[in-house]
Amino acid sequence: RKEVEQDPGPFNVPEGATVAFNCTYSNSASQSFFWYRQDCRKEPKLLMSVYSSGNEDGRFTAQLNRASQYISLLIRDSKLSDSATYLCVVNVRGTDKLIFGTGTRLQVFP
Amino acid sequence: SAVISQKPSRDICQRGTSLTIQCQVDSQVTMMFWYRQQPGQSLTLIATANQGSEATYESGFVIDKFPISRPNLTFSTLTVSNMSPEDSSIYLCSVVHRGRGEKLFFGSGTQLSVL
Numbered sequence A: 001r002k003e004v005e006q007d008p009g010p011f012n013v014p015e016g017a018t019v020a021f022n023c024t025y026s027n028s029a030s031q032s033f034f035w036y037r038q039d040c041r042k043e044p045k046l047l048m049s050v051y052s053s054g055n056e057d058g059r060f061t062a063q064l065n066r067a068s069q070y071i072s073l074l075i076r077d078s079k080l081s082d083s084a085t086y087l088c089v090v091n092v093r094g095t096d097k098l099i100f101g102t103g104t105r106l107q108v109f110p
Numbered sequence B: 001s002a003v004i005s006q007k008p009s010r011d012i013c014q015r016g017t018s019l020t021i022q023c024q025v026d027s028q029v030t031m032m033f034w035y036r037q038q039p040g041q042s043l044t045l046i047a048t049a050n051q052g053s054e055a056t057y058e059s060g061f062v063i064d065k066f067p068i069s070r071p072n073l074t075f076s077t078l079t080v081s082n083m084s085p086e087d088s089s090i091y092l093c094s095v096v097h098r099g100r101g102e103k104l105f106f107g108s109g110t111q112l113s114v115l
Helices: none
Strands: A004-006 A011-014 A019-025 A030-038 A045-050 A055-057 A060-065 A070-075 A084-092 A098-100 A104-109 B004-007 B010-013 B019-025 B031-037 B043-050 B068-072 B075-080 B089-097 B103-106 B110-114
Touching (some): A004 A084, A011 A019, A019 A084, A030 A060, A045 A055, A045 A060, A045 B103, A070 A084, A098 B043, B004 B089, B019 B031, B019 B089, B031 B075, B075 B089
Parallel strands (some): A011 A104, B010 B110
Antiparallel strands (some): A030 A045, A055 A060, A060 A070, B031 B043, B031 B089, B089 B103, B089 B110
16 A cells, blocks of 8 residues: 555646545654645645644645545635646654655646 | 755766766755656655765665765755666655745756666
8 A cells, every 4th residue: 555645637627616636644653744736847846734723725725634544635716727736745753754645637627 | 945956957868877966955954855756656755865974765775876975964966877768757856944844845856868
């Protein structure tokens, strides 16, 4: 079983749609969680951290469920510019290493 | 975000040769990491570059194949040695910048193609 699992997609959605991505992690010692965005042929860039209480940044909402070892990202009012691969990333307690999921590809069409 | 300069941005190399990738950070950082992203795959950690000591390699990666230098707190190099087509990948350096919320920042990557 992979340490971090994501649905690879692609998710093809029209502009203005709401889309949700899920991610599960296997190591219960995981302590920090992030969503990164990666555009084609570019480096990953931090989108947002994920906190236990849930957090929101504009159109983006991240949720964490420690009991189920599950993370989600919700994007509201999708824009064409949201088209990218979204990487779920987990840090295990006591290390500085980040474990990356394989990413979920989103394509927003007009 | 931290400014990370990585070069070369891309290269095409012949089988059996070696390529050294450089990573320069705009501030001192304790931890620097080297990742590989093979086509259609996610990122895999190669090693952690420690200043003043040998790099720490992940399972499946060895120093002879991927020697790393870390001469100071702002610079590191990764060499891909005796390359084969299977080494064709994107190589990324990254840093954890504790002064900026302990987030991981990436260089722009090196696209390597081995013929």
